[in-house]
Amino acid sequence: xxxxxxxxxxxxxxxxxxxxxxxxxxxxxxxxxxxxxxxxxxxxxxxxxxxxxxxxxxxxxxxxxxxxxxxxxxxxxxxxxxxxxxxxxxxxxxxxxxxxxxxxxxxxxxxxxxxxxxxxxxxxxxxxxxxxxxxxxxxxxxxxxxxxxxxxxxxxxxxxxxxxxxxxxxxxxxxxxxxxxxxxxxxxxxxxxxxxxxxxxxxxxxxxxxxxxxxxxxxxxxxxxxxxxxxxxxxxxxxxxxxxxxxxxxxxxxxxxxxxxxxxxxxxxxxxxxx
Numbered sequence: 001x002x003x004x005x006x007x008x009x010x011x012x013x014x015x016x017x018x019x020x021x022x023x024x025x026x027x028x029x030x031x032x033x034x035x036x037x038x039x040x041x042x043x044x045x046x047x048x049x050x051x052x053x054x055x056x057x058x059x060x061x062x063x064x065x066x067x068x069x070x071x072x073x074x075x076x077x078x079x080x081x082x083x084x085x086x087x088x089x090x091x092x093x094x095x096x097x098x099x100x101x102x103x104x105x106x107x108x109x110x111x112x113x114x115x116x117x118x119x120x121x122x123x124x125x126x127x128x129x130x131x132x133x134x135x136x137x138x139x140x141x142x143x144x145x146x147x148x149x150x151x152x153x154x155x156x157x158x159x160x161x162x163x164x165x166x167x168x169x170x171x172x173x174x175x176x177x178x179x180x181x182x183x184x185x186x187x188x189x190x191x192x193x194x195x196x197x198x199x200x201x202x203x204x205x206x207x208x209x210x211x212x213x214x215x216x217x218x219x220x221x222x223x224x225x226x227x228x229x230x231x232x233x234x235x236x237x238x239x240x241x242x243x244x245x246x247x248x249x250x251x252x253x254x255x256x257x258x259x260x261x262x263x264x265x266x267x268x269x270x271x272x273x274x275x
Contacts, residue, residue: 008048010167011275012160012250014175014243015040016260017058017130019186020080021087024129032264039260039271040133046259046273052170053097054135054142055104055163057247058126059177059240063116063146066108066159068101070117070143077122092128097141100171104145104163111162113155118146126176147242153223156242160249167275173250175243179203180234180267189266199268202230203261210248210256210272218256222248234267247274 022033023040044050060079061067074096078088105115127144148155160173167173180199188194205228209221222245225231226238235241248256251274260271 009275010047010051010170010172011273012164012167012173012175012247012254013043013274014177014247014272015130016178016269016271017126017176018178018264020083020125021090021129023133024087024090025084035262036260036264036269037133040130043134047172049170051140051172053100054094054131054140054172054174055097055100055145055166056127056131056142056174056176057145057147057243058124059147059181059243060124060126061121061144061146062149062151062239063118064149066113066115066148067118067146068104068115068143069096069121069145070098070101071096071119072098074142074144075122076128077124079124090128090132092123092132092138094123094131094135094138094140094142097143100141100143100166103166104143107162107165108159111158113159113162130176131174145246147239151238151242153225153238153242153245156245157219157222157249160246160251162249163246164250164252167250173247175247177240177243179206179241179244179270181240182233182236182267186265186267194266196266197263197268198266199230199234202228202234203268203270205229205231207258207270207272210244210274211258213255215251215253218248218251244272247272251275
C-alpha cells in the first residue's frame with residue numbers, strides 16, 4: 001500500500017447488514033428494509049474519494065486467530081439457509097486484494113496480534129449483501145478480515161488501532177454486523193408475536209460511547225460493553241458487535257457519529273461513522 005496514491009483519509013464505518021439476503025426478497029411489511037437499502041446505496045457519495053480498496057470485518061467469519069482473506073478472485077459464500085432460490089444466484093464479483101491482506105497481517109503482527117491467511121474462503125453475506133448495494137459495480141478490490149473467535153473486545157479494539165494507518169492509504173475500513181441481534185425476538189417479530197420496540201437502551205448507550213471525544217475512554221467503555229443497559233438482550237452473543245470494536249479502534253481521534261438508525265422488525269439498528 002502506498003499513501004502517496006491517496007490524498008484524503010477514508011472514514012471507518014460500522015454498517016448494519018440486515019438479515020440474510022434481506023434486500024433482495026419480499027418481506028412483510030414490504031418496506032421493512034427500504035431505509036437501510038437507501039442508506040447503503042447512498043454511501044459512496046458520502047466518501048471523500050473513491051476508496052483504493054475495501055477492508056471488511058464481517059460478523060460471519062470467526063477464526064482461532066485473526067485471518068486475512070488472500071486470493072485474487074473470491075467467490076461468494078452463501079452462508080444463509082432457507083431463503084428463496086434466487087437469493088443464491090446473487091453476484092458481486094469484486095476482485096480480491098492479496099496485497100492488502102499481506103499488509104493487514106504485517107500491521108497486526110507488529111502490534112503483537114497473530115494473523116493468518118485463508119486463500120480459499122469467499123465473501124460471506126456480511127460482505128456481499130450490503131456491498132452489492134453500496135458498490136454494485138464490484139470494481140474496488142476487497143479483502144475480508146475475520147474476527148478472533150474468543151471475541152475479546154480489547155483484542156478487536158487493538159486490531160483496529162493497528163490497522164488505522166490504512167485509512168490514510170485510501171482503504172475504507174468497514175465493520176459489518178448489527179447493533180441488535182437477538183434472533184429469538186426477531187423471529188417472534190416476523191411471526192407477528194412481538195410488537196414492542198427493542199434495543200433502545202443499548203442503542204442510546206452505544207451511541208454515547210462511540211461519540212466520546214477521548215479515544216481511551218471510548219475504548220474503555222466499549223471494552224465493557226456487556227455492562228451497558230440492555231446489552232445482553234441486544235447481543236446475546238457478541239459476534240455482530242465485534243466489527244464495531246475493530247472500526248472504533250481504527251478511529252484514532254475521530255469521534256463516532258450515528259449516521260443511520262431505523263426500527264426494523266421492532267429492533268433499533270444503527271450505523272456509525274468515524275471521520
